[in-house]
Amino acid sequence: MPISHSTLLRRGLAHYWRTHVAVVAGVVIAVAVLGGALLVGSSVRASLRRIALQRLGNTSSAITSAILFREQLAASIPGSAPMISLEGLVIHPGSRRRAGQVLVYGVDERFWRFHGVPAVTLDGRDAWLSSALAAEVAATKSDTLLLRLEKLGDIPAESIHGRKEDAAAAIRLRYAGPLPAEQMGEFSLRPSQGAIRAIFLPLRRLQQDLGAADRANTLLVNEHVDAKEMLREHFALADLGVRLKPVSDATQVDTFSGVLSPQLADTATHLARDAGFAVTPVLTYLANSIRANGREVPYSLVAALPPGAAAPTNTAMPDNAIVLNDWTARDLNAKAGDKVSLDYYLWKDDGRLVTESSDFVVSAIVPIAGLAADRHLAPEYPGITDAESVSDWDPPFPMDLSRIRPRDEEFWDSYRATAKAFVRLEEGQRLWSTRWGNVSALRLNGGSISAEEFAAKLRQALDPEKFGLTVMPIRALALDASRGSTDFGEYFLYFSFFLVVSALLLVGLFFRLGVEHRTRELGLLEAVGFTRLQAARHFLSEGLVLASIGSVLGLGAALGYAALIVYGLNTWWSGAVGTHDLQLAFEAPPLLAALVFGIVTGVGVTALTLRRLLRETPRALLLGGWELPAHAAKSTRARWYAVIFAVLSLMLAAAGARGDIPGAAAFFGSGSCLLIAALTGFRRWLSAPASSGLLGRSTSLWPLAFRNLSIRPGRTLLVASLIASATFLLISVESFHREGAVAGGRDSGTGGYRLAAESVRPIYYNLNDTAGRETLNLAGQNDTNFVSFRLKPGDDASCLNLYEPRNPRVLGAPQTFLREGRFAWSSSLALTPEDKANPWLLLERRSIAADVIPAVADANSLQYVLHKKVGEIVEVPGSRGVPIRLQIVAALSDSLFQSELIISEENFRRAFPDIQGFRVFLIDAPAPRVAGVSDALEDALSDSGFDAQDAGEKLAAFHRVENTYLATFQALGALGLLLGTLGLGTVLVRNVLERRREFALLGAVGFATSRMRSLVWRESLLMLAAGQLAGIASAAVAIAPVAAERGFTGSLVSMSAMMAAVFLTGVVACWLAAGYVARLPLVEALRAE
Amino acid sequence: MLALRGIAKEYASPAGVLRVLDSVNLDLKAGETASMMGPSGCGKSTLLSVLGGLEAPTAGEYTLNGANPYSLNADALAHFRNKSVGFVFQDHCLLPQLTVLENVLVPVLANSSPDRDAAERARTLLHQVGLRARLDHFPAQLSGGEKQRAAIARALIREPQLVLCDEPTGNLDRHSADAVAELLLSLAGSGERIVVTVTHSPDLAARFGSHFVLRDGGLFRA
Helix, strand or coil: CCCCHHHHHHHHHHHCHHHHHHHHHHHHHHHHHHHHHHHHHHHHHHHHHHHHHHHHCCCCEEEEEEEEEECCHHHHCCCEEEEEEEEEEEEECCCCEEEEEEEEEEECHHHHHHHCCCCCCCCCCEEEEEHHHHHHHCCCCCCEEEEEEECCCCCCCCCCCCCCCCCEEEEEEEEEEEECHHHCCCCCCCCCCCCCCEEEEEHHHHHHHHCCCCEEEEEEECCCCCHHHHHHHHCCHHHHCEEEEEECCEEEEEECCCCECHHHHHHHHHHHHHCCEEEEEEEEEEEEEEEECCEEEEEEEEEEECCCCCCCCCCCCCCCEEEEEHHHHHHHCCCCCCEEEEEEEEECCCCCEEEEEEEEEEEEEECCCHHHHCHHHCCCCCCCCCCCCHHHCCCCCCCCHHHCCHHHHHHHHHHCCCCCEEEEHHHHHHHHCECCECECEEEEEECCCCHHHHHHHHHHHCCHHHHCCEEECHHHHHHHHCCCCCCHHHHHHHHHHHHHHHHHHHHHHHHHHHHHHCHHHHHHHHHCCCCHHHHHHHHHHHHHHHHHHHHHHHHHHHHHHHHHHHHHHHCCCHHHHCCCCCCCCCCHHHHHHHHHHHHHHHHHHHHHHHHHHHCCCHHHHHHCCCCHHHHHHHHHHHHHHHHHHHHHHHHHHHHHHHCCCCHHHHHHHHHHHHHHHHHHHHHHHHHCCCCCCCCCCCCCCHHHHHHHHHHCHHHHHHHHHHHHHHHHHHHHHHHCCCCCCCCCCCCCCCCCCCEEEEEEEEECCCCCCHHHHHHCCCCCCCCCEEEEEEEECCECCCCCCCCCCCCEEEEEECHHHHHHCCCCEEEECCCCHHHHHCHHHHHHCCCCCCCEEEEEEEHHHHHHCCCCCCCCEEEECCCCCCCEEEEEEEEECCCCCCCEEEEEHHHHHHHCCCCCCEEEEEEECCHHHHHHHHHHHHHHCHHHCCEEEEHHHHHHHHHHHHHHHHHHHHHHHHHHHHHHHHHHHHHHHHHHHHCHHHHHHHHHCCCCHHHHHHHHHHHHHHHHHHHHHHHHHHHHHHCHHHHHHHCCHHHHHHHHHHHHHHHHHHHHHHHHHHHHHCCCCHHHHHCCC | CEEEEEEEEEEEECCEEEEEEEEEEEEECCCCEEEEECCCCCCHHHHHHHHCCCCCCCEEEEEECCECHHHCCHHHHHHHHHHHEEEECCCCCCCCCCCHHHHHHHHHHCCCCCCCCHHHHHHHHHHHCCCHHHCCCCHHHCCHHHHHHHHHHHHHCCCCCEEEEECCCCCCCHHHHHHHHHHHHHHHCCCCCEEEEECCCHHHHHCCCEEEEEECCEEEEC
């Protein structure tokens, strides 16, 4: 047969190609934007994955430790490579440039072999730099570089015997060249999208300069090895810092750190007792003075022993009893019953060295024999116990050498570190316990097994991961983190939302225009016997073909759109992503999703347009119009919608003003409802019954222009809605823009602090303490107040980090800071008035469970990066193989703490006992001196890599990321608005074309062309103005609280410019449409054919 | 046999209810041709729409050969229009994207069961209306009269019992109008077919067997 349904379809598609091209174009845009946005998301994820894996090389897992373990462990674990991995400060004396927080790697040929890349020559003092670091310090080959980093000592720095200000190693190196990424120049165990600043130096050199011969702190393991199992099998007690040594006729268990952790002490004690050993725990401490009867003995060791030990102490000793050896008793002229005072140093947790005293009563005098003569009761303290004389002591605390008498040297010559006095173990532990433990050694006597056998048993019983040797599944963690904290696909979908909606509205508009043009065809089909379904199917088939063509073409455009966005992220918007290394990744699922979306929505829009028409009778369709009753019904509904949404808008605004709902949400919701009310009110106005007095009262064209718009109210409303919605969104988004460095008071995001600082190396001294300042050469800063925070390094939890933080940074905040109650809050779990006034106090309250620590986070980080809410738990890895559970008890509002979680310092010491010193600081200084204070601090603390910046500027850095996202949203929103304006222009031109007979009539009755143009102008301007006014008015309501809070100066200018641009674009469209009038063939239009 | 009893048609409007037809009665026998005249806006086209199953009356009964098409569901009504009614509109209403032959065959597409003779019938009809040489031409290439002749062929392709013409010569010059009128009566008016035309032209009306006038909502035999 010469005709079939497909013939009808093909002919219809070909004949009305002009309209169809516009429909297809709309679908292309919608699919391109949707597919492109989804591709951007998958591209960012793929890029993060690629970057992370590239930087890991062949590393599958890593064994790390806070202390150094035997390098030999690597030999026992095949497929592994040892290294020392630290953070340091690189200084280029030549350019005077310095770079802090540099990744320092001590490696040898095993490192390159492990990764399967050509090795570089690392001799003597050679150092290779990553490209980014080389550029930062402006180094050229053979330049001298200075590397400063923290020495990894066995003895905790924050203990009395730990080295502090001389704990830094300064290593002079020669720059050998930049190490490209292909040769692991960007090696990093922690995923980060930013440039890697790393320095590679010979492992032996680093070991030597750190005083850590044959030691390492990191073992890289490849995927073919079960790291946990191999570690379990091959670790030695020495890798945990545990030592067993024969002393006299006993075996002593002690550690390189000088103290046994409670876990180690318990395990060893139980094992020893099970093996028949008598266990004597010992705690030895250095007393600055033993005083009695007006005399004193300087710098003496005191041992705390349990009662009942085969030792001078016995069960009858009261708590404050002290036993003196006879040498000491003679020196003090002391006898049983005399009062003796001990003076000793304590290193306080807030970084102060204090001298404290305790009084005792002599309970016995013992000869220097047996346990009382045992010089091994004291731990090994380098610089003290290995000194040849007391005067040669090099302790990490102040010592008055003038107090040393010849008698003291004689004692040292004979007895070395033998204790001069003994107290009860419990009393010693009460005075001298630290967070690392309260026993310095375990003395084992007797036993049914040998010392070697006991050592083997002890090794078997200890889980290395619970003692600081951590196995991290690095590759799995990196892949997890690569999913990203920010779903860019989702974000760009939101950003492009208006573009997608505009495109779909245009699809609907153009399709509707096309169908309106063919209502008679629809009527004819029904008249000749097509059922409603058959007629609808015909047009739906056209819609399906157009949507399919548009969707397929849109896929190609999606690739282009995604490529453009990725280019934008690498360039204009790199502030939001912090990298220039994103690459477009082609993935089928996003494109398929966009294809399906395009086809479904294209057909959906067609169906929605047809639904309206197919309700008309065939006769009405043949007449090409709509029946009036439908108008009347729609008009009534529109009125009710307008009222309902207006009331809703008022209710939301009132709720927001009262604080029942968060202000921003309330007012944004109120503005949105007002927008809908305005548009439905406009619809109602358009559908209002025509007034009979249109003509005759005046010669103004405005009433006629309005009447003309109301003939096609749906079309008019669609265009006005596009413009109103875009205007509303763009103004509202602009209001969230934050500019410039933020200076504020105590309740602001900076807490009123002037400077925020961080150091590469920990600072152990209290910067508010006179002694501390003198030690650190900060004597001139007496009017400056410091708040010092402990830092557990980890992943940045702010928007600056694209990777999902699996191990976020944690700060330990001092009590004085918590009590001050600074900063502003978004929400908290506070119940009492005191806690509500200062939610920081929640960090000191008891938590919901014994293993849960209360923590504070910034609201932005909580929501957008960690994806948690107040009350939820965040787990961070602990150093003893057990995750630390932090419950978020409060959220800060837009603070400078967006990169970390904060807990109390007390909880921090408990959770992370191995982390010592302070690395993050907030500084209060008189405003005129802030710059000077910053310079002075960086100068005095340069060896610690101290870097201070204006607190407001730090907060502004976060705002810049936010602003970049907003700018992206606005750029895409503006594109959507332009599309909307294009729609306006199309409708206007279409209106003119459809009304050519009307204009012909006007011309015939005497309207000059200029007057007809003026009529079209007014119609166009009414649509444009209605849309913009509705959008602006609604947006003003939406942004009221933000404007009240922050003012609007800068934003007002850019917003006005944006609105002016939109208006001008609309005016151009109006002008084009008006110009068409003059080109209409009016005479021909008056004829029937 | 066509019968209308008490047919009324009202429309709602902002100004109130508009009663276009009021108690219209009509009886036409098979093979009868009828013209309807009346002033503009009297409801001639409305009455034609009612007769053609395009628009249900507000009141009254309509039967064609004993069956009331408005008692049928929508699909059956469409089938009624397809099988039983042929329309000739004032402005032909040809689809611009189809050729003349294809336009004539459009009603055949509405039918799901194949009609193998339709193409031949269409060619024959187009030959009869003098458009044998224009089968593959598009409406834009035809004159007004030629378009109307094509429309007549389309109206007859399904061999309907009832042919309805709404001002079929209204847009034509006299010569074309005469030709179309002649065709209409010779082709449509043969056999048992009922032909009803609405016209302003007394000349056209005079060619039809029965004459009616629509006035004040009612139908009167002239």
